[in-house]
Amino acid sequence: DSGVTQTPKHLITATGQRVTLRCSPRSGDLSVYWYQQSLDQGLQFLIQYYNGEERAKGNILERFSAQQFPDLHSELNLSSLELGDSALYFCASSVGTAGGAQYFGPGTRLLVL
């Protein structure tokens, strides 16, 4: 158990809908990262927050947004969903932003029908 929790574990929705994925980092970790894992794209970095502020952006679509709250939990919002958004979405946390290891949650499996 990494100490990172993600909810829900599974999500099935329809095209055009909006969903929110939630992540609670390990106790003491200030950084939260979001990743998308799909069979054809591998593990893609989406976005990072550090202590409530956006720190880095990766391959995140404009339909996707995220935030980190004062209690350090984070939410990833996916809107106008398309079939191609079906994937595993992972949250990871680390203490800071330098060379520390990331600790991954169990992921949310999203299926868009």
Add this chain to the structure above:
Amino acid sequence: AQSVAQPEDQVNVAEGNPLTVKCTYSVSGNPYLFWYVQYPNRGLQFLLKYITGDNLVKGSYGFEAEFNKSQTSFHLKKPSALVSDSALYFCAVKRDGQNFVFGPGTRLSVLP
């Protein structure tokens, strides 16, 4: 730009034999290097990391990795493979001020 290559999609090894999962990277400056393992339907688990110092890094579950600056490689090794080591292995690189970049993954199958 940073990049990570894992030249083998799949590595097969017999139980008890040594295993190597290869990783090469391209990054300017001094990188931080990581190995993660992913079991089916699970998140990635941290195995080990190289920041600085001794080129041979020891990690979890008997794994180790050797940093080779001249060859820009960070191969993962284990002296004696177990069937339970069968999983997907990811190499990752990071520089200060840059994002983590993960390789495409290598599927390790340890045959009994």
